[in-house]
Amino acid sequence: xxRNGPLALIFHTIFVVVMVAPILVVCxxxxxxxxxxxxxxxxxxxxxxxAIANYPEFIHAFWVSLGLGALxxxxxxxxxxxxxxxxxxxRFRGRDALAALFLSPLMIPHVVLxxxxxxxxxxxGLGGSFAALIIAHVIIVFPxxxxxxxxxxxGMDLSVExxxxxxxxxxxxxxxxxxxxxxxxxxISGWALAFIQSFDDLTMTVFLAAPGTETLPVRMFxxxxxxxxxLVTSVSACVIAITMTALILLDRFYGLDRVLAGKGxxxx
Amino acid sequence: xxxxxxxxxARAPWALTAPALMLFVGVxxxxxxxxxMLSFHDWGQYKGIEPVFILKNWQEIATxxxxxxxxxxxxxxxxxxxxxxxxxxxxxxxxxxxMSGRWKSFFLLVILGPLLISVVARTLGWALLFGxxxxxxxxxxxxxxxxxxxxxxxxTETGMVVALAHVMMPFMVLSxxxxxxxxxxxxxxxxxxxxxGPVTIIRRIIMPQIMPGVLSGAIIVFSLSASAFATxxxxxxxxxKVAATLAYDEFLNTLNWPLGAAVATLLLVxxxxxxxxxNALIERRYAEVFR
Amino acid sequence: MAYLELDGVAKQFGxxxxxxxxxxxxxxxxFISFLGPSGCGKTTTLQMIAGFLxxxxxxxxxxxxxxxxxxxxxxxxxxxxxxxxxxxxxxAAENVAFGLEMRNVPRNELAERVRAALAMVGLAGYExxxxxxxxxxQQQRVALARxxxxxxSVLLLDExxxxxxxxxxxxxxxELRQIQRTIGTTTILVTHDQNEAMSLSDRIVVMSQGKIxxxxxxQETYEKPVSAFVSQFLGKTxxxxxxIDRTAIPARLVAxxxxxxxxxxxxxxxxxxxxxxxxxxxDEGLGAKIVTRIFQGNxxxxxxxxxxxxxxxxxxxxxxxxxxxxxxxxxxxxxxxxSVRARTVT
Numbered sequence: 001x002x003r004n005g006p007l008a009l010i011f012h013t014i015f016v017v018v019m020v021a022p023i024l025v026v027c028x029x030x031x032x033x034x035x036x037x038x039x040x041x042x043x044x045x046x047x048x049x050x051a052i053a054n055y056p057e058f059i060h061a062f063w064v065s066l067g068l069g070a071l072x073x074x075x076x077x078x079x080x081x082x083x084x085x086x087x088x089x090x091r092f093r094g095r096d097a098l099a100a101l102f103l104s105p106l107m108i109p110h111v112v113l114x115x116x117x118x119x120x121x122x123x124x125g126l127g128g129s130f131a132a133l134i135i136a137h138v139i140i141v142f143p144x145x146x147x148x149x150x151x152x153x154x155g156m157d158l159s160v161e162x163x164x165x166x167x168x169x170x171x172x173x174x175x176x177x178x179x180x181x182x183x184x185x186x187x188i189s190g191w192a193l194a195f196i197q198s199f200d201d202l203t204m205t206v207f208l209a210a211p212g213t214e215t216l217p218v219r220m221f222x223x224x225x226x227x228x229x230x231l232v233t234s235v236s237a238c239v240i241a242i243t244m245t246a247l248i249l250l251d252r253f254y255g256l257d258r259v260l261a262g263k264g265x266x267x268x
Numbered sequence: 269x270x271x272x273x274x275x276x277x278a279r280a281p282w283a284l285t286a287p288a289l290m291l292f293v294g295v296x297x298x299x300x301x302x303x304x305m306l307s308f309h310d311w312g313q314y315k316g317i318e319p320v321f322i323l324k325n326w327q328e329i330a331t332x333x334x335x336x337x338x339x340x341x342x343x344x345x346x347x348x349x350x351x352x353x354x355x356x357x358x359x360x361x362x363x364x365x366x367m368s369g370r371w372k373s374f375f376l377l378v379i380l381g382p383l384l385i386s387v388v389a390r391t392l393g394w395a396l397l398f399g400x401x402x403x404x405x406x407x408x409x410x411x412x413x414x415x416x417x418x419x420x421x422x423x424t425e426t427g428m429v430v431a432l433a434h435v436m437m438p439f440m441v442l443s444x445x446x447x448x449x450x451x452x453x454x455x456x457x458x459x460x461x462x463x464x465g466p467v468t469i470i471r472r473i474i475m476p477q478i479m480p481g482v483l484s485g486a487i488i489v490f491s492l493s494a495s496a497f498a499t500x501x502x503x504x505x506x507x508x509k510v511a512a513t514l515a516y517d518e519f520l521n522t523l524n525w526p527l528g529a530a531v532a533t534l535l536l537v538x539x540x541x542x543x544x545x546x547n548a549l550i551e552r553r554y555a556e557v558f559r
Numbered sequence: 560m561a562y563l564e565l566d567g568v569a570k571q572f573g574x575x576x577x578x579x580x581x582x583x584x585x586x587x588x589x590f591i592s593f594l595g596p597s598g599c600g601k602t603t604t605l606q607m608i609a610g611f612l613x614x615x616x617x618x619x620x621x622x623x624x625x626x627x628x629x630x631x632x633x634x635x636x637x638x639x640x641x642x643x644x645x646x647x648x649x650x651a652a653e654n655v656a657f658g659l660e661m662r663n664v665p666r667n668e669l670a671e672r673v674r675a676a677l678a679m680v681g682l683a684g685y686e687x688x689x690x691x692x693x694x695x696x697q698q699q700r701v702a703l704a705r706x707x708x709x710x711x712s713v714l715l716l717d718e719x720x721x722x723x724x725x726x727x728x729x730x731x732x733x734e735l736r737q738i739q740r741t742i743g744t745t746t747i748l749v750t751h752d753q754n755e756a757m758s759l760s761d762r763i764v765v766m767s768q769g770k771i772x773x774x775x776x777x778q779e780t781y782e783k784p785v786s787a788f789v790s791q792f793l794g795k796t797x798x799x800x801x802x803i804d805r806t807a808i809p810a811r812l813v814a815x816x817x818x819x820x821x822x823x824x825x826x827x828x829x830x831x832x833x834x835x836x837x838x839x840x841x842d843e844g845l846g847a848k849i850v851t852r853i854f855q856g857n858x859x860x861x862x863x864x865x866x867x868x869x870x871x872x873x874x875x876x877x878x879x880x881x882x883x884x885x886x887x888x889x890x891x892x893x894x895x896x897x898s899v900r901a902r903t904v905t
Contacts, residue, residue, distance in 0.1 A: 008363045012375075015360045019379055022393025022434060025404070029396055037396065079288040086284035090277065098285055101292055109495030109539060111512040112303070112532045115519060119306055119529070120299035139296050142288070200386045203497040203512065207519060217498075220388045224502055228395060236389035243385045251377060457611050458644035460632045462658030462709060472657075476648040 023240060030237035032230050048234035058235050060212075061219035065199050068130070068215060072137035073145065073194035077187060079138070080145040085179070088153035103143045113140065114207030121208065128210025136208055140201060141194035148193060152186020185253075192250050196243065307530035317525055325530040335531070339538075342510040345428055346494035350486045352433040357440030358482050362474065364441070365448045376445075383438040387498045394431040395502055398422045423505045431499050436492060440485040447481025480554050487546055491539050511535045561620075562587035562745055563608075563713055568617035570603050577603045579769045581617070585713075588743045590736075592756035595766035596792070601749045604766075605715055608747065610634055621712060632661075637711030637744070641718040643702040645690040651677065651701045652686035658709040676708035677701075679738065696727045703735070707744065714739070714746040720755060732758050753793045757781065765789050782834070783898050790832045790898070797838070799831040799845070799867040800902060812899065815866030817845040819894040828902040835860075835871040837896040840882060844891030845870075852884050865890060 004012070025039075032038050033045030052058055080102075086092075087099055105113065113136070121132040156179075164178040180187075202217040209218045216239065223232050307325055310318040329335045364375055382390060397404045398421035406418040421427035451474070452458075459473045497512040504513065511531060518528030561584035570578040578600040585591050593601035606612040608619060610631030619626040626634060646654050655673045664672065677683055680700035690698050699719060706714060719735075720728045736759050739746050750756050756763050757777040765772040765780055765788075773785045784790035787798065801814035803821045810821035814831050836858075847865035859881050861872040870890060874881060882888050 004363050004366050008359075008366075011359060012363045015356065016375060016378055019382060019434065019437065022390055022397055022431075023382060023385060024393075025396050026389055026393040037399070079291055082284040083288040086281040090281035092278070092281045095281070098289065102288060105296070107491070107540065107543065108300075109491075109512065109532075109535060111495055111497050111515055112300075112536045115515060115529060115532045116296075116299035116303040118519065119302050119525070120295070123302070135295055138291070142292075196384050200384070202386075202388055206497070206516070217386055217388050220386075220392075221498065221501070224388070224392060224395075228392070232392065233396070236386070236392055239386050239389055244381070247377075247381055247384055452640075452642050452644045452647075454640045454642055454644040455646065457609070457631075458638065458640055459646070459657070460611075461609060461634070461636060461638040462705070463632050463635075463661035464657070465632060468661070473646055477646075 026233050027237045027240060029230060030234040034230070037228065037230055037233075048230045049238075051231050052235060052238070055231065057214070057219055058216070061214050061216045064130075064213060065216040068133055068137055069195040069198040072134050072198050073141055073191045075134065076138045076142045076145040076194055077149070077191055080142055080190070081149055081183075081187060084146055084149035084153050088150055088156075089158070102146050105140050106143045110140065110201065110203035111207075114204040117204065118207045128208070128213055130213050133205065133208055133213055133215075136204060137198045137201070140204060141197045144193045144197055145190040148186045148190035149183060150186075152183040156182050189250065189253065192246065196246060199243075303529050304533050306526055307533045309526040309529075311524050311526045325527045328527065329530055329534065338509055338514055339511060339534070341425065341508075342494055342512075342535075345425055345432065345500070345510065346490050348425075348429045349432040349436060349493040350490045352429060353437050353440040353489050354482055354486055356433075357437050357485065358444045358478065361441045361444035361448060362470075362478075365445065379441055380438045382434075383442075387435055388502070390435055391431055391499045391502045394427070394434065394499075395422065398427055398503070422503065423508055425508065427503045428500050428508070428510075431503050432493050432496060435496070435499055436489040439488045439492070440482075443485030443488065444478055444481045447478040451477055480550060483546070483550050487543055487550075491543050494539060495535060561585060562589075562622060563747075564618075564620045565604075565608070566618045566620070568604065568607060568614045568619060570600070570607060570612060571615045577769050578607070578614075581771060583764060583771070583774065585745060585747070587745055590739055590746045590748070590759060590761045592748045592750055592760040592763045593766060594750055594753060594756040594763050594792070595772075596751055598768075599766040600769040601751075601766050602717060605717055605747065605749045608713070609636055609638055609715055635709065635712050637706030637709060637714045639699075639702045639706050639714070639716045639719045641721060643690075643698050643719075643722075645698055645701055645705070647690050650687050650689055651682060651693070651704075654690065654701055655705045655708050658705060662709065672708055676704040679707070680704045681734070695723050696731065699723065699731060703738070707738075707742065711744060714744045716746065716748040718749055718751070721750075721752070728755070735759060757793070765792065767792075782896075784832065786900070787830065787832075795835050795871055795873075797833050797835060797870050799833070799865075799870070801829050801831045801867075801899075803827060803829055803899075812894075815845045816843070816889075817891065822894075822899055825899060825901055828904050830900045830902045831897050832900065833892050833897040835873040836875075838870070838872045838890050838892050839874075840872075840888045841891035842889060844889040847888050847890050849882055849884050849886050849888060852881070863888070863890070 028039055029037060030048055031044040031046070032040045033042055033047060034040075083098075083102060087095060117132070117136045118127070121127050121129070121136075126132040160182065161174065161178055164174055169177060199215075200217060201215075202221055205215050206218050206221060209215060214222070216235070220232055220235060220239075306317075308321050308323065310320050310322050310324060312318070360379070364372060364379070367375065398406075403418075403421065405421065406415075409415045410418065419426060421430065455473060455477075456469055459469045464472070495512055496510070497516065500508070500510045501513045501516070504510065509517070512535070515528045515531045515535070518524045518531065522528075563585040565581055565583045568578060568581040569576065581600075581604055583591070593604060595601050603612060607614045608626070610626070610629070614627060621634075646657065649657070652673050655676050656669055659669045659672060674683070674686070677686060680703050682697060682700050682704065685693070685697065685701075688697075690701065693701065699722075702719070716735075720731050723731060732755060739759075748756070748759060760777060762774060763777055763780050764774050767788050773780050773789045775783075780789060781793050784793060784796075790796045790798070799814045801812055803812050803826045804810060805821070805826045810826075811818050812821045812829070812831070845865050845867060847863040847870060849861055850864050851862045853860040853862075854876075856876070858876050859874045861874070861882070863870045863872060872890065
């Protein structure tokens, strides 16, 4: 492998600095001792982190986001695992169309989904409810749950299952004792990626959330709309820290490039 | 006669996919259809939504130049963002791919990681960096002598493109990275042994091969930028509207749902056509070589 | 005088020595094989000649010019890679033309040379085909044409046939040999396949753990291996423990009940190395019992339990009656068919 030249390394350095700068600046400003937005030049202070405690809307929104992400990712997997097994194993009419349908939430702009769900759930009398949020999030995280489960199911050696069948296992036992353990890494990673997607979604959720069911990104967004002060940077810093932790765990556990290869890429 | 195993094979996939299929039909296709219907309904300040079939909203979008301007701005921002990510992301992916193992995975994490960090937090970072005329970015550019007067970033398209490019960059790097992984590791050595210099190798050997990756990355970046909400809303403020923020306004401020639905439907249709069309073009163009 | 010369070449990656003290003189037009198991340093040596790696020590000279001082793009060597490394976005003709374009060969001459090169490897009519639409064998030929069309001073082949199936590999071996003999390009082949090395090369360089074990013609290395490694790597062999008795007059080499006049030079414990097809069944010699007898079409394979341990014998299927399983036999061979090495007693 050829080495990178000095020009390439300068380009790379600037690129990385620019990629990291906005995230870094948020984290730095969060530690400011001043009462206004500024870089902490006069020492670090935790006052804005403590200030979060006096703003219960953020705390509440955090718990809503956490519960919503965990629950909707789990529900999505309940639907996605059987679907992934079917798509991975069987060649049947309509297979490609089904796969395209299941991945379609990646292609549909979230603003459109937000509007469609708002209209739908308002007509159904569920407007602004937590249940409506769960159902909507199940749809948007479904492609991520499906992709990683599908990758695991496709890579699985089918003869292992045949061996289990020949030994007398069948139906539920076969799934619980043989299939599930083998695809588990994919399923767990699918859950984690789905969770992050749900936890981060603003565009769709901003249409559906009502006071009381506002998620953290929605609360942050609405707060920023009114004014930007150091409080929102300290909240952001917490969100960044949580995501980074999840990210590093995911990388150790499964390999980040494999996880991310399943993200984006609509219509494929 | 079909045997027992065959019969089971015919039924099993449908039994397994039925729950998900019902979920998608019931909670995705029905709401989408309802939205399209909604765009044909009437609306008045005092009467609210009237479930009739009229073309009023579509006529308004077609005739009022405000909407044409807004859609043109949306796609202009998306195109510029796509170009910026391709111009910077493709070389970076190439440089990244040439690094040795440990550095490679470290920087990959640094560059792809932001993909999973809240868009609100990332855009907030840009708002802080732009921060008026004496924001950090302007100070830096001026002290480096790149510009003499501060560039307005907040509430401008320039700022939106820069922040959006940052948000979308990981998709481009990832897409080109994937294309680079498919390259024969000896291909550069092969070209070199035949007498090609570094520029020729990049121009004639590497570029043509990663082009499908750049293009599919461009499709992702374009479609996500054209429908982006958080970044235009925060950087653009209430003045500079794009399709997504306009639809949001119609729904949650003006409460003219039918008009908002029409904007959203148009955005969806336009994007689907562009994405499907360019995917088909790319596949036709590269079918001979890569399939 | 040597055309290509490697002089004490060594390569280290960190503390690990991958190639050590590699010296070889290649004559013009010669076909040399680097043969050894994976990780023996043969590919590293090839890459140093190609210029993709720099030697840690030693010199590489081509016609007395220091090759290591020349950029790989200017060395003018033709290389066929294990993966072929064809340019997938170019047609077969464009692939072959690439090296000529880099040399600014005029358009007419270029077209003619590309056509001739593809015809030489039997691919006339495939000019417009893309590599992904070609079979492995055809891709291999394009790679060969691409390397040869620039009239390289040396042709380097890095396991070029290892991705082909057995039958195709044999065909390509014959073809490769014919092409090389016709155009007379000095060629170095890296391979782990001893049959390939033996059927193609003028001389074989057997390598193990970064060092040269033996340099010789295929026949020499096969029949007179200088070490246990060489004899075992180049096909099946029997190693019997024997002794040279210098007290007897004349001195004798004894292995079990088999004995022969002792060769000059050695004494005490020795290893007698003898190829299975050179052993016959006789009235006297090494006592053995046939354990299994396997019919393999043109020959029989016998696994025997001999006085000196397990032994393999291969006999041509010439219609003669062969001993059966369980028969007691005597193994015998001509002294000139064996090679004898000193044996350290542990």
